Amino acid sequence: MTDNPYLPYPVKIQEIITETEDNNLKSYKLTFLNKEDEGNFSYTPGQFCEISIPGKGEIPIGIASSPTEKGFVMFTVNKTGVVTRFLHNMEEDELLGIRGPLGNWYPWEQMEGKNVLVIGGGFAFTTLRSSIVYMLEPENRKKFKDITVVYGSRSPGLLLYRNELIEWEKRDDINMHITVDGTDDPDWKYNVGFVPTITEKKITTSEDTYAIVCGPPIMIKFTQPVLEKIGFTAEKIIMSLEMRMKCGIGICGRCNIGDKYVCKDGPVFSLAELNELPNEY
């Protein structure tokens, strides 16, 4: 972070990857214009940035790359509003800004020595990708026991990071359960079914396990009771929330849930923490 927490680092678009067949999700690999900024930008999976496009504004986006990947920072962006629509029309080599890293991260210290269950839905898989890449780094892999992933989207063409998913499927140090709500592809060899259903079917124990969950509200709503049924306590269900944000540093006042600011005290909360807060998110 610079001395002025509102001043973004200038970055250049190195590469744009269209992630989904509907073209609504694109990944942006960004490189820092000033080398020293890259050194100052030190992040942990689960954190986010304000992506700043002069003339359009700023939006909070989770960091999809892992700190173990050097030379770029990656964001996967859904085309929804003014800023993201503009970003989707930008080209490689164009300039924008990022402010961050912001917020907290998944509880890596607590999760050390435990099994990690990653549950994601739709385009909310970005910081989960960061987390998986981070955990699979050989230095880090030994810090965790079993890593299990349940990730689903509406259809095969809407899955993010498809090549990586297929690579992870092949590995034996991570259990992948990829699923889609439905498909007419006869060659689809993974699961068909909603994320909560697949979770219920595939996950049999909560022993010594943390579940990190990120997805649309409807998925979270139906996954939570499943996890509780399997035996996860609220302390071990970890969720990442979204909110309308502006400053990203707990000052401008809009993203609060009770006395917590999602931008600064979150975006990562345990269900136990959320249970203490008003249901206003």
Place this chain on the structure above:
Amino acid sequence: MTDKMIKKDQFMGFLHKLKNDYNVFIPAKEDDNFYNFTALGEKETFDFDYKNTRLSPKSFALPQSEKMFEFSLNKSDKDANILREAASDSSNTAIVGIRPCDANAFKVINANFDNPEFRDPWWTKHRDSLTLIGLGCNEPDSTCFCTSAGGGPFDEKGLDILLFDLDEHILIRPITKKGGKLLETADINQEADSSLKQKADEVKAASEKKISSHVATDKLKSKNALELFNASFWDDIAFSCINCGTCTFLCPTCWCFDIQDEVNYDQGDRIRNWDSCMFPLFTLHASGHNPRPEKVQRVRQRFMHKLKYYVDKYDNGIACVGCGRCVKYCPVNIDIREVIRLMNE
């Protein structure tokens, strides 16, 4: 530092002298029916009987709109698409006649803008440039409840200097080094005599007695936030609310803001503007989801923020200084004192 005094008829001379080293603002009416802080010119005089300004002086450190950055979108410019910090004026400014409640509000807001993790550069710069010269309230209104909000009509906490209006004389009490420095600059060095000091004590005591509005806030901290959030009274409180921003914009402690980019041809500014939790747009996601879509949720948010969330977060009392502006100017008479009573019950 010791109490100083000047004769009342020398007061304007003192203020004009101050203008050599400070931008001097005093409450003045111009052509309106209400007071606001106005740069001291030749025609303004200081009205010791003024009650308070319609708008709070928070705008000296948190203007309604403030340019944060500038940028060029012209690709032929070397720094196209890169933000440059906008120039901002932070020359020494004296706010003369600020009421103790409004000065306290700077302390309330400061907890948010200048915290161990982040310092807001604009807020801190402006705040540091201000010298707050308070005027104690000899005649508080019946809507003043500062003594219930951690202050008082002669409260010194937020001030650099406190003035006592004692008929023919003004007792000038330096409170901070900054205040002392201002008095030195303006050659205010006549010590207040003991009879004047005694009179000041009497006026202060009398004024505190005149505060007729009292609300208990003692239980707010120990209350369970979720129970307060789910309390049954919010619907009743919210019914009349029209969801305008009067309370938040007039409030000396409401600090929430929005950040907007504005572009003129290929040159643009990033600006921050006051925002209000009363407005639905405040929390609307780009997806269309809104965590606070209904008016009752927004009304609850404002009071919970001031009277519970802030209390829990900073252990610094309530985020209300008891100035009474919202009580007087809410078009539908939502009286925060009544809300505090219900919440503290």
Place this chain on the structure above:
Amino acid sequence: MMDYSNKIKEIAKKLLEEKTVDSVIGFKKGTLPMMTMPILINEPGKTDDLYWDSFCNMNLANYLPKRAEKVGIFAKGCDSRNIVNHIVENQIKREQLHIIGIPCEGMLDKRKIRALLGEKELKEVSESKTSVTLKGEGFEETIEKKDYLQDNCKTCLHRNPVIYDELLGDLLAENQGPDPYDDVEQIEKIGSGERWDFFQGLIKNCIRCYACRNACPLCYCPTCFVDESDPQWVGKSDDSVDTMTFHLLRAYHCAGRCTDCGACEQACPMDINVRLFTRKLNKDALKLYGWEAGLKLDERPPLDTYRPDDYDEFIR
């Protein structure tokens, strides 16, 4: 006017007891002199909270849109016209309403009384038929009501409710008084540059709190154009161009619909005479179309109607 309070309580109690309505919208006495608070009562036991005096200046029709139940509502002449608007514009159904009409001799302007008192604090107000007594520390002053009416009440031509199920008190003789658009005509006469300066001066204190809009029964749009963020039509800063855009466009959205109830001005915390924007359009609606808003249940306002057989060629 003040003796209405007791009748209001009785009527509301009866309506709720007999289940003629599910709820009643009226006013409650404020916590300060010259203030009243709109309230919703849904139990016969709580009707004692209802109250009436010459400071019931908000427009209760503002609380009707989106209500699903059967509502009793107390309505001054202007409120009743806004109820007509709501019915015509499908914001509430006639059969959902039990309207208790209140013939109104005009509301008092708290801004004028504040200006009279200056920094003296008003602690008590009492009113008789024609006068008001203001009391505070060391002063007591009686003023004539007619000198302190809201400006819109001075020129009001519909003091009697235009639609009601029952009436409180007797109908009043309507004003035949002065030209209500006298001041608009004065503004029309000045040159365009000067006129622009005049309107710039009018909004110089505006803080964009939107109290005027939100107090207005006409402004029920789910998302106002100033709050639209995608696309964003209007800037959010204190730039006077944006502030003026808000006021001018809002006035145009109210053209042919405004009943000149004055709630906007009474709500404004900065004492801006917001009605000067809307009244020009009221005048134009009257002069061009012979139209006054909120009088007819079976006709839409002239600026939101289209007829294939319109006699004007340009619109066909």
